[in-house]
Amino acid sequence: MKHLSIGLIAIANLAITSALEAQQPDWSDYYAFEKIALPEKVDHQIGGLTTLSDGRIAACFNSGEVQIYDPKDQSWTEFAHGLMTPLGILEEPGGSLLVMQWTELTRLSDTDSDGKADFYETVFDDFGVTGNYHEFAYGPARDSEGNLYIALNVASNNGGVFKQVRGPWSPVGLDKKHMDEDNGRSIDDEYKKEAGRMYSRVPYRGWVIKITPDGKAEPFASGFRSPDGIAIDEDDNLWVTDNQGDWKGTSPLYHVEKDGFYGHPASLTWKEGWTRNPLDVSVEELQAMRTREAALFPYGDMANSPTQPIPTIDPEKFGLPEGELLIGDMNQPNLIRYLGEEVGGVLQGAVIPFLLTPELGIGNHRFTFTPDGDLLIGKIHQKWAGDEGLVKVVWNHQPLFLVEKVHLLENGFEITFNAPLGDEVPEWTISRHTYTYHGEYGSPKVDEAEVKITAATVSDDRKSVRITLPEIKGNYLYNLTVQKAVDSESRPLMGDSIYYFVNTPASEQAAP
């Protein structure tokens, strides 16, 4: 059910399209989707999901509860309640749970061992909250040293701020009296532009914050808009997804490093030594400051509002190679595989649709793998596009034919599969486009063009294809699509459209 790219089809192609549709490989040949019954008295939107060390599952619900699911008897038990929009959960050694709620990172501990939390301990609340409806807070992600990372949304000028806010108010920008008149509900149209479409007038909206095991916090990276997905992989890389909008031409995945600036200027208000109004900074200056994306999700084609990244697990359990990220989206009925690589010291890579089927549905927000290797998906909508409920995705252990690696070459791409290609040489089509970095909401596809393939060579073992192009342009998203690709056992390729974001061309690699 993936949809056609805007404007890229001619009427003549429609007949071919239908014929192709009929032959499309079916994800249900490999994966089953099963709804898990949820407790009755909670809002079935899931903000956080994690597998506990004893194999049970902890879920945060939008109505403020944390409930524990025991797969043995399919029972749910309340662990905590009364939280505000909890959007992330993590177990700590010793069994306490960390939950990120609207106003703080909270440790929930069951000190009297009755199965319910009785201590709601504030771990970190040293950030601003204005009462604006858009100030969602996400995380925590934890690295191997026990450091925690959380991510904070900026506020939206579709709403105002409370008269009483938490945190120091930055005087730089529109006078607060024009923003709190309606105590959070709205800003008058005449002042909206001056407020900024998205704003950060209390610290550290639009930032990722690092919290060390001894409780010290530091503003870690800036430039975020609505970073719903934050995750650490096995190599301690910090990954953050963000949502398309102002300064985000399409939704990105970032490899986040300390002191990086990831493009949205509102957060700069809280950069050390910064005194200017972010609305007055030129695009050129911001462009020079920002770190480009590790991946781009083409809006409408793959993801409109991406969610949590989760590192893949043992291939024997879920069928996907290890070392990838799996990422969700609110609007599109697919998950996304991210196959990253390091080019010139920069992590960049390809995204490929996964489980693109109406059976998956939309609103895929939070993920956890069970000890058996099943993928649990918690859904949410928050009154936008999305869904609710908890879905279990089970692999039937039939091997899939997949793209395993996409490697950027100086003059093309090398695509490696997990099995040899069949006798027929599949047909590739390549196009590319870029996006405009600007303060307007989203960007159309810019400079979109088909790319002529100079050569496409299959390796001797038939497990890889080397595609040569006249040139590779940096800051362009390349779409490599293959038709009728099957392996030597006639299994169809699952995921036949690759989007590789060329952050830095191989020709510009830093010298070793």
Added chain:
Amino acid sequence: MKNQSALLTAGSLFLFGAAAFGAPSASSPEEAVEKGKTAYQMNCMACHMVETKLVGPSLVGIAETYPEEKRAEFLAWAKEPGKKDPRLMQMPPMGHVPEETLANIHAYILDVSVGKKEVRGNSRFQSYKEPERELPYVVRGFMPHSSPASLGIVLKENISVCWDTEACRLRYIWPGDRTILKKGHTVADLRAEPFYRETADRLWSLAGDEKPDFLGYRLKPDGSPELAYRIGEIEVREHINNGAQGGMIVRHFTLSDEVGELKLNLEQDTKAIVVSDKGELKSGTLTLTGADTKSFTLTISKP
């Protein structure tokens, strides 16, 4: 699956580029509708159903608002949307969608809506209603006249407390239960005036210049909270619960250390009756000394 941009051809690109400003980019109305359907599926379908109002209005509803002759208004709205229905979320601007594609979407909306009526009252989801809670119940949420980082403490006997974790103090007490339990990012409607509201800028004489630091709360077996916060070197615990009689709440304070003299400014712009089990309460100020500063209880009753 099916990313049919695989079918991209030079011919289709040309056709795409040849569109007239603001008009559907197609050689026939049928083609415009077909292209509009595709673009609708990519950009709009997650929120707009054909006949049912969901995240946004239905296509049938949009077709009524924007008939053929209002295409320009449709394009303008899509590129810079406002908010027509306060109950619905505001649509993100569709500036990334080329104008001719928006025009195709408009053509599709008009075509698919012919002869259809909007279906009302259908929800995508089971509607969540706040269930009966066992009281006391502690819940975070937005409340009036307090910071956005506030806690509602819903006690028995139709009494609720607003406690601000930013200022680390009780803000007010009002007659009403469950009104704060309404979730979301809107400010709770208390539906009643507080019968107790503290007005002093600073509650504790301990405070100095130091801002109190909220540490969290413990729920007692009956569900009532003991809130903890630090002021300088002193950790304060404040247990809030119903009093012995209806319309009464009890605040039991425990300090980590004895201080020489302690004052609490309990001035109010309401007329509740405040009683302390220790020290002297005079003109709204409670003065405690020596061992009394370590633990004391305030009882607040409706006038």
